[in-house]
Amino acid sequence: MSAETEFELPQLYRYHVFACHTQRPPTHPHGSCGASGAQALSDRMSKAIEAQGLNDVGFTTAGCLGFCNAGPLMVVYPDGVWYRATTPDDVDEIVMSHLKEGKRVDRLVMVLKRS
């Protein structure tokens, strides 16, 4: 590696959450995170991250993450942990446990497999 390309690349965020916001009609056979209440849960998470002062946690809405019938889905990087959070309490627990204290919330984890 030449001197020119030697630079440090710290992760910008300690955690970066991507939450699916795909909205399909409620009757769509694929289902969707939006139709499962993703918007309100995302709003809650975004506000909770800010309220907890977690400046090193990024929160970004995302297009379809796949696995639509399992929604609402989010994935936390760099860990690559996929969560299905369906209630405000679920969201609060992910923020306080995983994003604040680094402890994965096992009960909400989706163990997904490649198709």
Added chain:
Amino acid sequence: MSAETEFELPQLYRYHVFACHTQRPPTHPHGSCGASGAQALSDRMSKAIEAQGLNDVGFTTAGCLGFCNAGPLMVVYPDGVWYRATTPDDVDEIVMSHLKEGKRVDRLVMVLKRS
């Protein structure tokens, strides 16, 4: 850890790319990735990933990633590498080098700092 919570959590994807698709009017003072051509570049990347048979690479569109004037932006996890790809050649190089061979494309990396 109890037996109940002992489970493996492989990363679903070897790499997961999130590309901002935020679209603001061209005259908006914040700028936006959409106004900088993100859509066509994302389409190209998505097709290139498929054409290369990279089944362990995820590609997802994203809402605003911040740093809007620097777009079009994408971030590759779990590495946490942020790229500014502005041409079809840039996209192809990220696919062939980073996503296929695991070699970061230094010339396209955005070294971002927390505000």
